[in-house]
Amino acid sequence: MNAIEANRLTKYYGSLAAVDQVSFTVDEGEIFGFLGPNGAGKTTTMRMLTGVIRPDEGTGSIMGYDVVKENIRAKQARGVVPDTSNAYVDISAWQNLLLTGDLYGVPRRLTEERAEKLLRRFGLYEKRDQVVKGYSKGMKQRLILCMALVSEPPILFLDEPTSGLDVESSRLIKDIVREVNKGGVTVFLTTHNMEEANQLCDRIAIIRSGRIVAVDSPEKLKARSKELQSIEVSFDRPIDLAGVPLSGIAKTVKAGDKYRLYTGDPDTVIKQLVDYAESERLRIVALSLLSPSLEDVFVELTKKEA
Numbered sequence: 001m002n003a004i005e006a007n008r009l010t011k012y013y014g015s016l017a018a019v020d021q022v023s024f025t026v027d028e029g030e031i032f033g034f035l036g037p038n039g040a041g042k043t044t045t046m047r048m049l050t051g052v053i054r055p056d057e058g059t060g061s062i063m064g065y066d067v068v069k070e071n072i073r074a075k076q077a078r079g080v081v082p083d084t085s086n087a088y089v090d091i092s093a094w095q096n097l098l099l100t101g102d103l104y105g106v107p108r109r110l111t112e113e114r115a116e117k118l119l120r121r122f123g124l125y126e127k128r129d130q131v132v133k134g135y136s137k138g139m140k141q142r143l144i145l146c147m148a149l150v151s152e153p154p155i156l157f158l159d160e161p162t163s164g165l166d167v168e169s170s171r172l173i174k175d176i177v178r179e180v181n182k183g184g185v186t187v188f189l190t191t192h193n194m195e196e197a198n199q200l201c202d203r204i205a206i207i208r209s210g211r212i213v214a215v216d217s218p219e220k221l222k223a224r225s226k227e228l229q230s231i232e233v234s235f236d237r238p239i240d241l242a243g244v245p246l247s248g249i250a251k252t253v254k255a256g257d258k259y260r261l262y263t264g265d266p267d268t269v270i271k272q273l274v275d276y277a278e279s280e281r282l283r284i285v286a287l288s289l290l291s292p293s294l295e296d297v298f299v300e301l302t303k304k305e306a
């Protein structure tokens, strides 16, 4: 059984198809990333899968439960960290967790046990009785993650979980996502942070203007774009490499004192660079072959057609 299934999910806002026939499946135990630029439709997709809004077309399911027709069962199977805080700010972290436990029908003693464990793991236990209003952004985000986990759901949804957080909170959240995943929880997360997707995800769906343009593992996505290999080179004195006729180059980019040459044929380009340096009596200070970063692939795939 798939942990998550989206089948031609579609949502319109007026005439805009914010999400347009989006289909994918997430296996149990996977960390699945939904990566796309601002306004691509990530949050809208997640809201349909988490029962906040209804799809106009298509279906979604969580552990086999239809997100519309069997919403209660689907809800029991997922914990959600939404894009805006769902914690009550006038009560304490502890009270927020008890409320969430009640909402999911978890027996009170079990909620208390889990709440204590979670708050300790998230470094919030000492502050558990403080009202949430006084929490920093990072503390609030950690609390929201605790709330999403208190029902011990098999699936965890996170919308931009580390966006705008300090390095420490962000790292803690990533560590915990990995940890709960090791414990068997399937994770679906949206992000526009390529490095985060690269570090965390088993597979990534790239979404652009409401449509999925690729679904694959980070490494396979990188391998797909061989022509996005590049050579970084710098010489001992400044030269205008863009004016030098080198063959086999798709694009030349100057970055600081270095040049980055994109090519599908690094061998030929490196030989030409060496010849050029010799004829001009230049010393090559640095030369490296870079495989495409996820960012390169992302930029390529999310480029709007002219």
Ligand SMILES: Nc1ncnc2c1ncn2[C@@H]1O[C@H](COP(=O)(O)OP(=O)(O)OP(=O)(O)O)[C@@H](O)[C@H]1O
Residues within 6 Å of the ligand: 013, 018, 036, 037, 038, 039, 040, 041, 042, 043, 044, 045, 192
């Ligand atoms: N409630 C709404 N009413 C009208 N338009 C909306 C609404 N919610 C989203 N949109 C539009 O739908 C498109 C997709 O938005 P969505 O929030 O899903 O994108 P996103 O990928 O999550 O982007 P971001 O990273 O900026 O949150 C955007 O063009 C957005 O302006």
